[in-house]
Amino acid sequence: MTFMTTTDRVSEALTGVAPSIIVRPALLPDVQPIVDLVNGYAARGEMLPKSLNKVYQNIRDFVVAEEAGRVVGCGALHVLWDDLAEIRSLAVVEGYQGRRIGAQIVEALLLDAERLAVPQVFALTYKPRFFERCGFTVVERETLPRKIWGDCIDCIKFPHCDEVAVVRDMRGQRC
């Protein structure tokens, strides 16, 4: 199953993304590659680390980008409450960046948010410009619902968060 749309395929052709890359829901054999990918960036302070346990227990949150059987990107959409879901663990393997793989992953996650009827999607990120290109708006962290801090208090960075909050309203929008 691929979430790619015709428009994606056209823009791929224009921007030179390999058509061999597909974005699909993650399966259990993808978990170790996902953890390796995320924790590679986490070791450099660019993302939050994820345990195998966290990824197994939330496996249906994840999509992966795959090329020739290799996981070259991943991302997750975690539902927090009836009005809110969060994009987490978005990563693309080095050497594959700049090919719209991350944008395709976000698009797949937003389609998922739409299917789940979640009205608002947010992310905490070091790459706000990327999310702005995906239709998100930068907001003050403090404007996010208190619900999100339930997970933040377990974060190794809490309370000194240096990530930027971005939000996308899903109401009345098609991806």
Add this chain to the structure above:
Amino acid sequence: MLGRARFASIRRPCVPDVQTMVTIINARAAEGLILPRSQNYVYQNLRDFCVAEENGKLVGCGSLHVLWGDLGEIRGLATTEEAPVGLEGQLVQALLAEGRRLGLPHVFAFMSRPQVLLEQGFVLADRDSLPRIAWRECIDCVKFPNCDEVPVWIDL
């Protein structure tokens, strides 16, 4: 309704279903048949669930929670009084199909009434033979350590 076949359709839930799902689960929990679940639990694990709908109304739900690469657990299996006969079995089969899709080799459950799962191919398991990870959430259970549920197991 005797002699008239009734079928519920099974689908993946979306967030507007959650409050009804919680009501269905906790009605069964009030009878002591399953464990209660909070709204927060159901939202955060929404993708584990499937729901059964009949005439536009939710009449049951169930979830398959992945614990590790080789182990999943059926949780929150509940139907309403009005649900068609056999709906629990139908929900279990949908959850097992989901387990196969994910590549999960084993599924277990703790059940007050194991009969429904035994009819779907599960076998009674020795409590002490379950992988340790199966016990992780047990220590938070209101029944721990006096569990009166029966462990059942299936190989996919």
